[in-house]
Amino acid sequence: MxxxxxxxxxxxxxAPTTGYSRDVAGHRQIIVxxxxxxxxxxxxxxxxxxxxxxxxxxxxxxxxxxxxxxxGWDPVLLVGAPGEPLKKEGDRKAPAGxxxxxxxxxxxxxxxxxxxxxxxxIRDGTHCVDDxxxxxxxxxxxxxxxxxxxxxxxxSSERMWEMPEVYRLLLVVGYNMEKPIPxxxxxxxxxxxxxxxxxxxxxxxxxxxxxAKVMKWLKPGGTPALVQLPRDVYGRVWRQWRLxxxxxxxxxxxxxxxxxxxxxxxxxDLVVEMRYAGNDNFTGKRIYDCGRCFLKPETAVKxxxxxxxxxxxxxxxxxxxxYRPLSAQRLFWSLVPDPRFVADPKTGSRHxxxxxxxxxxxxxxxxxLDMPTGFDDFSPxxxxxxxxxxxxxxxxxxxxxESMEKAGFWRLQSEWWxxxxxxxNGDILDVPFDELCR
Numbered sequence: 001m002x003x004x005x006x007x008x009x010x011x012x013x014x015a016p017t018t019g020y021s022r023d024v025a026g027h028r029q030i031i032v033x034x035x036x037x038x039x040x041x042x043x044x045x046x047x048x049x050x051x052x053x054x055x056x057x058x059x060x061x062x063x064x065x066x067x068x069x070x071x072g073w074d075p076v077l078l079v080g081a082p083g084e085p086l087k088k089e090g091d092r093k094a095p096a097g098x099x100x101x102x103x104x105x106x107x108x109x110x111x112x113x114x115x116x117x118x119x120x121x122i123r124d125g126t127h128c129v130d131d132x133x134x135x136x137x138x139x140x141x142x143x144x145x146x147x148x149x150x151x152x153x154x155x156s157s158e159r160m161w162e163m164p165e166v167y168r169l170l171l172v173v174g175y176n177m178e179k180p181i182p183x184x185x186x187x188x189x190x191x192x193x194x195x196x197x198x199x200x201x202x203x204x205x206x207x208x209x210x211x212a213k214v215m216k217w218l219k220p221g222g223t224p225a226l227v228q229l230p231r232d233v234y235g236r237v238w239r240q241w242r243l244x245x246x247x248x249x250x251x252x253x254x255x256x257x258x259x260x261x262x263x264x265x266x267x268x269d270l271v272v273e274m275r276y277a278g279n280d281n282f283t284g285k286r287i288y289d290c291g292r293c294f295l296k297p298e299t300a301v302k303x304x305x306x307x308x309x310x311x312x313x314x315x316x317x318x319x320x321x322x323y324r325p326l327s328a329q330r331l332f333w334s335l336v337p338d339p340r341f342v343a344d345p346k347t348g349s350r351h352x353x354x355x356x357x358x359x360x361x362x363x364x365x366x367x368x369l370d371m372p373t374g375f376d377d378f379s380p381x382x383x384x385x386x387x388x389x390x391x392x393x394x395x396x397x398x399x400x401x402e403s404m405e406k407a408g409f410w411r412l413q414s415e416w417w418x419x420x421x422x423x424x425n426g427d428i429l430d431v432p433f434d435e436l437c438r
Contacts, residue, residue: 023242024098029222030055031101031190031214033204034231034249036259038085039070040297041199041266043228045206047217048244055244058217064206066094068199068266069301071230073097074175075184079237087175087185087202089132094202094228095188098241100174101224104215105140105189107168114216117224122167127157128187138176138186158187166191169211171218173204173226190214190226198265204228258431260294260323260354267304269311271318271362275375276328277433282376283335290437293322296354299421303357306407314364315399320375320417321358324351326430340414341378348428355424357409358417361400369396372416383414 024030028050033043044061072087073080074097080086087095104117111119125143129136134154146153160167170191176184185202193205204226206214218224227243235246264270270293275281277291295303307317329345329352336342343349350356361369370393373382380386384401387394397416405411409419 022098023240024225024227025242027223027225029218029224030243031224031226032234032244032249033064033066033226033228034234035066035071035229036231037070037297038072038230039301040230040261041065041068041070042261042297043204044249045204045210045214046244046249047214048248049222055248057244057248061249062206062210062214064204064210065193065197065199066204066228067202068092068304070094070297071096071228074099076176076181084233089130089183089185090201091185092201094200094204095173095175095185096229096233097175097227099188099226099228101171101190101218101226102174102220103172104218105167105170105172107164112169112212112215117171117215117218117220122160124161126160127154128160129154129157130186131155131157132182132186137182138180140172165194166205168192169208169215171211171215196265196268198268258429258436259296259426260429260431260436261297261300263293263295263300263303263319263322266300267307269316270303270307271316271366273318273320274322275320275358276324282378283331287328287331289433292437293319293357294354294436295322295357296421296424296426299355299357299424302408302421306403306409309406310361310403315369316362316364316366318360318362318368319357320360321351322356323354323429323431323436324349325432326352326428327432336378338378341376350420350424352428352430353424353426354429355421355426357419358415359400359404359419360417361396371396371400375417382416384411384416385413 030048032046032048035043043064043066045064046061047058048055049058069092072085072091072093074095075086077097085093087093104111104115104119105122107122109121128140131137131154136154170189173188173190175188189203191203191205192208192211238246264272272293274288274291274293276287279286310316326345326348329349332342333345360371372386372389372393401411404419408422410422412418
């Protein structure tokens, strides 16, 4: 009997919070947001309406962004596989799961024409409280509605009236709101994407025109919900959650998805000087069509982490090369067929997979720190084992290596500037820069 009682108590503790959807059977309108992986911040949004017992997709996929570090499971769902991330306050991840969408907000005092969801205007003093210790945690409150005697019972909040670029229009996502669990995450919205296109701190953002259309489409009688998942997880749970078949998310799969991101979307303060976008390189020619650094999302996250730590020291990374098309690799091999310095294109470099960077350090004024050699110096002096160097040069080389390896990179022993992502893998790519730079 005692064991039975313990089992029942454990079951109750593990049960999801009351009110959370376990499937979409009770919803007639759903917004499906999918990413290519847990760490990818790029999403595609699909709109579905239930017609009888089946789902009908409306229109094409809508480009969007989520948290800069991707997605994390809503902790109360208890459905994640081992190793899959959980959402927490301040983790720069957007929540994965099923969430009600029942309130629209914006800077206009009245709802835009055609919006029928309940609407609340954002006015001076409208806060979303993100302080986990506050009794107002994950609540949207207006300062004037709180008695002066109680004061602001929070230490931090989003001052929504001061953020017109992103909060001109928004949908409130019902994540961790019914009975907020401190530290599980707060202030999750679908809002306007920044003009820079950068990812969010944990919300889902899309172009203002697209968001306005979604807001007008949603109806209170449709009990709308946001379903947000990586594609492979969607394929794992769609039957259990009664979601539209995955094939309905792939009708435009003929449009090639390039699995690379601009690293500055994750770390805008990085210094980028792509040497092969000009003629200051060992070929003496311009190889790339633009000077942007593209990487796989998971590698870009590691670069951003290294940058964050270096900024604390008053330093910054300077990137000389990132993703490199296989066609460029073939050219380099034809000029320097030495595997110590150029990878054989038959097996490819991690540059060709978007998992490697060539970097140096600069100070707060953008001046390069002294290093053993210049970029692409194909000599023994460029190796990490070279000791016949001034002490400051050895120290700068060590600091760069320490920062990159702490972030999850391996050094290339023969080149002090080259670092491979420890976990980097995948297909060799030959996407030209003219396609990436559009």
